[in-house]
Amino acid sequence: MYAQMVKSEGTAAAEMSPEERAFQDRIDRGEKIEPRDWMPDDYRKTLIRQMGQHAHSEIVGQLPEGNWITRAPTLERKAILLAKVQDEAGHGLYLYSAAETLGVSRDELFEKLHSGAMKYSSIFNYPTLTWADMGAVGWLVDGAAIMNQVPLQRTSYGPYARAMVRICKEESFHQRQGYAIMMKMAQGTPEQKEMAQDALNRFWGSALMMFGPSDKDSVHSARSMAWRIKMNTNDELRQKFVDETVPQADYLGLTVPDETCVWNAERGHYDFADPDWEEFFEVLKGNGPCNAERLQARRDAWENGAWFRDGLNAYAGKAAARRAAAALAAE
Amino acid sequence: MTRKEWPLWEVFIRGQHGLNHRHVGSLHAPDAGMAINNARDVYTRRNEGVSIWVVRSLDIAASSPSDKGPLFDPAESKVYRHPTFYDIPDDVGHM
Ligand SMILES: [Fe+2]
Ligand SMILES: [Fe+2]
Secondary structure: OOOOOOOOOOOOHHHOOHHHHHHHHHHHOOOOEOOOOOOOHHHHHHHHHHHHHHHHHHHHOHHHHHOOHHHOOOHHHHHHHHHHHHHHHHHHHHHHHHHHOOOOOHHHHHHHHHOOOOOOOHHHHOOOOOOHHHHHHHHHHHHHHHHHHHHHOOOOEHHHHHHHHHHHHHHHHHHHHHHHHHHHHHOOOHHHHHHHHHHHHHHHHHHHHOOOOOHHHOOOHHHHHHOOOOOOOHHHHHHHHHHHHHHHHHHHOOOOOOOOOOEEOOOOEEOOOOOOHHHHHHHHHHHOOOHHHHHHHHHHHHHHOHHHHHHHHHHHHHHHHHHHHHHHHHO | OOOOOOOEEEEEEEOOOOOOEEEEEEEEOOOHHHHHHHHHHHHOOOOOOOEEEEEEHHHOOOOOHHHHHHHHHHHHHOHHHOHHHOOOOHHHOOO
């Protein structure tokens, strides 16, 4: 998902220390873990990785949509897209500050993103070629994100759960504004409908990849599920996404680009084909169509903003010194 | 090159007139004025507040999780602090 391949570390139940046992019992009772509570080192490390990856995805996720802010077809669409992208910046900030309660600083996380040591979701390494892509991204990408984020509101780590509550409140606008764009395009001229279909064709597979590898290849799930920092398996969520999305595509008069995608009455689910996993792992390795461009945009933003951050620091320092001197003079 | 990080601030928002300020999260800012500006953008994009407090995270003193027992357990046995402890006959009427 936004955190697609989080390596988790952990101990088998039999080797748990008494503290670890007590910790696991708290989680099993549904208690929230708070920043200053005792926690296993591996829980902390795994969470930093997961929340960091999630935060990075929110931030890098602004780029494909930022691409269209200046080219939105109407002033209203532009205002909506701007508000949506601003929300994503906010989501990144909620998650960075939640991660900081675990003892890592935001700047450290930034450095790890910029050096490539930490990942973000593979979905943001695809280009957004037409205005219809803004529809597909909101509908499918935010839609897939919601699938994962709603259950995470019940995750065991308090600050993470609270950030998720805040994020989920805002996400539904994102998906709906995307679907509204798709509706408009699908009901437009044949060319516009064609653009909508093309956007769906290009984003379908990569949206399915957002849930991470198939359960049989997902080696770190069990530990994370015991800790309640992963609430569902990748395949469960992917199926749920397909089941909700296919009827929405039908409503638009569009077709998901998968002939094998049919309702299976016996299972009570849609059957569907796996996305191209080879492509997925290539994109994760950095070989997607936009990996280099996205990372460079982040690095540039960080480096080119450095003088400004330093300037504000210098101003704050001087103002504080002035206040201290005035206080001294008044004594 | 390592730069000085902006300090961390805790943000408290009064949701509506008449309610307490509530902790909503934290953010980085160089000074209090910028912290309030940033808090407005990060935490009140949808009319969530009518007033903002910010305080440097470093300035917050907190009880430690291990003090939970000594601090809060004594209250458990003081049931007589609750109105439901007292049986008042229905005949007395609303009290
Ligand atoms: Fe988001
Ligand atoms: Fe979103």
